[in-house]
Amino acid sequence: MSDVLLFDLSQQLEKLFAEKRYASGFALGRHILQFYPRHLPTYKQMGLAALTAGLTADSADLLQRALSADPEDGDMWAALHDATTQLAMHPDAEVAGTYAHDLLRPEANDSIIAQGHLAMQAGEWKTAYEAYRTGYLAHPQRMDAGLGLMTALFHLEQWRAALQVTQHILAELPYSLKALWFAVRCAYLLDDHTLPIQRHLRTAHSLDPDDLYVIRWFDDIPDEEIPRPQATLPAWDDSELWEHWVSRSASEPKPPSQEIQATLKLG
Secondary structure, three states, rough: OOOEEHHHHHHHHHHHOOOOOOOHHHHHHHHHHOOOOOHHHHHHHHHHHHHHHOOHHHHHHHHHHHHHHHHOOHHHHHHHHHHHHHHOHHHHHHHHHHHHHHHOOOOHOHHHHHHHHHHHHHHHHHHEEEHHHHHHHHHOOOOOOOOOOHHHHHHOOOOOHHHHHHHHHHHHHHHHHHHHHHHHHHHHHHOOOOOOOHHHHOOOOOHOOOHHHHHHHHOOHHHOOOOOOOEEEEEEOOOOOOOHHHHHHHHHHOOOOHHOOOOOOOO
8 A cells, every 4th residue: 555644544543433433443543643653632532432432441542641741731631630530540640630620720829820821821931930930849749830831931931941841841751752852952952962853853743743733832833844744654444343343342241441542662
């Protein structure tokens, strides 16, 4: 078979899951991960779909891996909260619920980190910086606060300070896609050749080969320079089904977590 665009298969995966065609969807997801084993959008789509399909343990595992690359995704935190609650993983559920509430409904929460999220949404960078700095100092485990602080510093043109924050985040989350990209942008702006820029770029592209997330974060990229999806992989045979889902649907055995986990390479 000829190669096809990764972007097109990712769109097809989203469509299959929206139609609840799980046997095909999980088969396509595994196909994508065979060629792009850290592909963040596939982890997210599979994690959300697994929760809907009743594969709760698989959902928690997939979402935790995806969130290690994108801790600012409130929808994934909300899904992880649901999954860990069902699994009686109460400390994890509490953490996920806090993240989800702060990220998805910052206007309804008076926490300092939620105030930072609200200010960032409004582009009020000085206010966001002050809130995130206070929140991150008080809760250094909150990577959304760290990423928010980094983002605010970048927009305030405090590139050296932003770069220092990226290094703290990457020490904890080496696959944080946003921290990787901001480290690269800050290093270029500062003409700093001490950072492993090419290594950061390779890791970032392994997570998001089409650079789709970059468009969200950097509004100073001219329209003509926005990357068009170019990553390719062998076409997927749409007659392929995830055999373990088929057998589960027939007999409802224990969710086959190990079968999914065997394909996972993120984190």
